[in-house]
Amino acid sequence: MEQKSKRPTIKQVAAAAGVSTQTVSRVINDRPDVAPDTRERVKQVITEMDYQPSALARSLIQQRSYTLGVVTAGLKFIGPSRTLNGITCAAEQAGYSLLLKELPHFNTNDIVPIFNELISHHVDGIIWAAPEIGSNRDWVDNFSYELDVPIVYLTMEPREGISIISMDNYVGGQLALSHLLEKGYRHIGHIAGPMDWWESQQRFKAWKDTLRNAGIEGNDNHWVEGNWSSASGYEVTQQLFQKYPEMDAIFAANDQMALGALTIVHQKKLRVPQDFGIVGFDNIPESEHFWPALTTVQHDQHQVGTLAVHEIVRIIESFRNNESPEYKTILLTPNLLVRNSSLK
Structure with missing residues (x-):
């Protein structure tokens, strides 16, 4: 043989x-x-011989692991899973492997064992992809500066001295409200996500500020809090109609809750969009198949993951070149996909 x-x-x-x-x-x-x-000749021979350099040998020679630690949470949600997909694709292109840790719950502050494990595997850098919720970033101002590996944070409030990448949730909310106002809706309610989430707070603030700038005051009777699920959207929309019977539109903080709201609106025999407008947030794949198709804020969570890898690699290379890296906040601008649910 x-x-x-x-x-x-x-x-x-x-x-x-x-x-x-x-x-x-x-x-x-x-x-x-x-x-x-010489470079071209060597590359040609490598191609002809199908030579594959040993990753272990490369890491030993260069004293680096070519591994990135990624800390995430809530992969059952579409946002974190889209972001992780972006991280995975970009890391592969950059020649890095990933060591993934999923937090048991979003608001955990027991982060020392996580860092210990990542550092014990000699990761070159860490992408903290879990979103900011409640006090789950309190450790950043102290503990993170004691580490010998760089960190890039995703989906959190901008801070000095660290690198952060996020969607501009406030601008996304402004786009949604400005569109509804332009279409003639004046009694616009809001279904917020869980209000301990930084993303929810930003979308809520955009709802309130944009209404105020239009001469309309949003008060506590004009909004409710859901938990991102369609079921919660259904339930809280009933409550919102009881508190705000003259409501003629809803800005929902995500598309799933918008689906629940749409169901209630149909049950009330209100015509969408003639009698009632709805705008969501996220542009999940199903949103264009709602009835009617849902106007929604589109933001590229895959791109957030891609940029996270680019940033952490940039910082790693700065350290290796004995340069002081620039730490910055990158806010990606979303756009509004206008569909039939708001075309009055």
């Missing part, structure tokens, strides 16, 4: 290209100190 040929070694590649193993290593690691013709 014919045996499979062994994988080529770096010595065999060097011999075939007529260079030293050190030169092959420099080409693999994209070092600048290689002549262009």
